Amino acid sequence: MIWSLYSPIAGYSVNIFLLLGLGGSVGFFSGLSGVGGGFLLTPLLIMAGIPPTVAAATDSNQIVASATSGAYAHYRMGSVDFKMGLLIFAGGFVGSTVGVEIIKFMREVGEVDFFIEVTYVVLLGILGFLMMADSINCLLKKKGVSGSIDKSKKRFFHDRLFQALPWEMRFNKSDVTLSPILPVFAGGFAGMVAAILGVGGGFIMLPTMCYVLRMPMHVVVGTNLFQEVLVCANITAMQAITNHTVDLALALILLSGSTVGAQFGARLGHKLNADYLKLVLASVVLLVMVKILVELTFSPDLMLGIKGGR
Amino acid sequence: MKPEKHISKLVLCVPAALFFLLISIPLYAASSKLILNPDLVRVGALYNGTRINLSAEIPRECDVIVEIMGRDIKEAVVQKVRRLGLWMNGGEIVVRGAPTLYLALSSEPALLTSPSIGALWGYEALKKRVSFSGHIKEVENDRIFKEFLQLKESLQLYGIFPGVLKVSSSSGNRSTVKGSFTLSSNATPGSYQVFLSVIQNGELLFRESAPLKVIMVGFPELVYRMAKSHAVAYGFLCIMIAALAGLVVGLVFAKSKPHKE
Incomplete structure (x- = not known):
């Protein structure tokens, strides 16, 4: 069978069309709905037989490509807050380094596969239900403004708490004044999760930027993509140096599928109802979550596993 | 030189030559040239395992077992345990003496399936070499060995293929044995040995081996x-x-x- 790609790091052959299809469809969904595809691609790679550690590390590498592509487009539109992005990355650098070390430790104790899978069940479960609830809510309202996030300017207790933090800084691009502790802390948490799961961390940073950092919507996506490039580049370097789990051969096929798929998805997204698309994506996310959960709940076919993954 | 001397030399040489001839006939009968095609596997970017053909000449009315083996390694495996309703990794077991790859093929199915004969080759023979330590009780050895085989078979690194080798009569008192096996892409690059055991009336007549090398080339x-x-x-x-x-x-x-904008 010549249409297989041999992954030298995983020591395993995978069908090239399957990889292109996975990368392309996740990129397509990503471009269609506007959410990052990392959280979906890693579990799909695991299902295709790629060991979880290799899947997560390689996915981080391919996110560098897709996020660079997106960040460049936003940079041209002038919607990237570099100052904020660099502060988030400062936290993300520490967080992602800690995340890689957690993976190394879990690998040594032989629980890395279980750890990644359980974290995915929780993440995909929360994300899938929130997306589904949001899309159903929007479909029910119908008359509401689609695609925009209602950004309340109402001041809550946490707003007052955040304002009490020291060393306030002015972020002209985002038109906000806040303590750098907040973006550094949020970046640190997102970076840690990103390193463990092989995702960009956008699902944490986007709502954080909107609702905690109070950044305007037009700079949120571009700034998030900019920090994702830096954080995922750090994760790729750390995974390559510490765990030797980044597979360039695999990443090249995936990124060629996902970058092109994302562009087609983005073009089609303008023509279709965004709420129905979000509903479809939510269903896919929940299906993947259920599949992993079933595997964790029902008696496995094999009662022994190789310590530290294959 | 005297003619008597020539005669005495001839008298000594002829029996010596006859003696060596007599020795070499059974040696020839009990030898076989095991040929692997290919005997060097190149793992390139599009590699997805490969089919390896083997052939050998063996004495007539003999059966054959071919074993493809990797080097013995010390390996750590973990038992699946259920905690809080979820299956996760439990106690660690250290496996010693298990080869990285073990495939066994035979001409006569019973050689690998019959419990009495099969104890000399195949999984029964492997069982004698493999030992377990760590989170395991003595009584669990059989179960763990069975589960270890299942794990390796799922990775296509272990396999038993009874009766897949074909023996056909060749010239004189020789037969030709032919067969093939698939080397999975999970088999890591390295050196392997292919052993050919020739069996007559349930007894091992002779055993010989040929090397099989797997190397990564190109982009991988x-x-x-x-x-x-x-x-x-x-x-x-x-x-x-x-x-x-x-x-x-x-x-x-x-x-x-x-x-x-």
Whole structure:
């Protein structure tokens, strides 16, 4: 069978069309709905037989490509807050380094596969239900403004708490004044999760930027993509140096599928109802979550596993 | 030189030659040239396992067992345990004496399936070599061995194939044995040995081996070597390639689609 790609790091052959299809469809969904595809691609790679550690590390590498592509487009539109992005990355650098070390430790104790899978069940479960609830809510309202996030300017207790933090800084691009502790802390948490799961961390940073950092919507996506490039580049370097789990051969096929798929998805997204698309994506996310959960709940076919993954 | 001397030399040489001839006939009968095609497997970018053909000449009315084996390693495996309703990894078991690869093929199915004869080859023979230690009780050895085989079979690294070798009569008192086996892409690059055991009336007549080498070539070899030996440079190369690819795609699509402010 010549249409297989041999992954030298995983020591395993995978069908090239399957990889292109996975990368392309996740990129397509990503471009269609506007959410990052990392959280979906890693579990799909695991299902295709790629060991979880290799899947997560390689996915981080391919996110560098897709996020660079997106960040460049936003940079041209002038919607990237570099100052904020660099502060988030400062936290993300520490967080992602800690995340890689957690993976190394879990690998040594032989629980890395279980750890990644359980974290995915929780993440995909929360994300899938929130997306589904949001899309159903929007479909029910119908008359509401689609695609925009209602950004309340109402001041809550946490707003007052955040304002009490020291060393306030002015972020002209985002038109906000806040303590750098907040973006550094949020970046640190997102970076840690990103390193463990092989995702960009956008699902944490986007709502954080909107609702905690109070950044305007037009700079949120571009700034998030900019920090994702830096954080995922750090994760790729750390995974390559510490765990030797980044597979360039695999990443090249995936990124060629996902970058092109994302562009087609983005073009089609303008023509279709965004709420129905979000509903479809939510269903896919929940299906993947259920599949992993079933595997964790029902008696496995094999009662022994190789310590530290294959 | 005297003619008597020639005669005495001839008298000595003829029996010596006859003696060596008599010795070499059974030696020839009890030998076989095991041929593997290919005997060097190149793992390239599009590699997905390979089919290896084997052939050998053996004495007539003999049966054959072929074993493909990797080197013995010490390996750690973990038992699946159920905690809080979820299956996770439990106690660690150290496996010693198990080869990285074990495939057994036979001409006569019973050689690998019959419990009495099969104890000399196949999984029953393997069981005698393999030992377990760690989170395991003595009484659990049989169960763990069975589960270990299932794990290895799922990775296509172990397998028993009774009766797949075909023996056909050849010239004189020789037969030809032919067969093939699939080397999975999960078999790591390295050196393997292919053993041919010739059996007559349930007894081992002779055994010989041939090497089988698996090497990584081309792009996978470059990626693997860089990832393991030059991890820092490899990490930065991965980042640079991904960033450049993203930038190129961004530029291409930016040119084809005007941006809206």
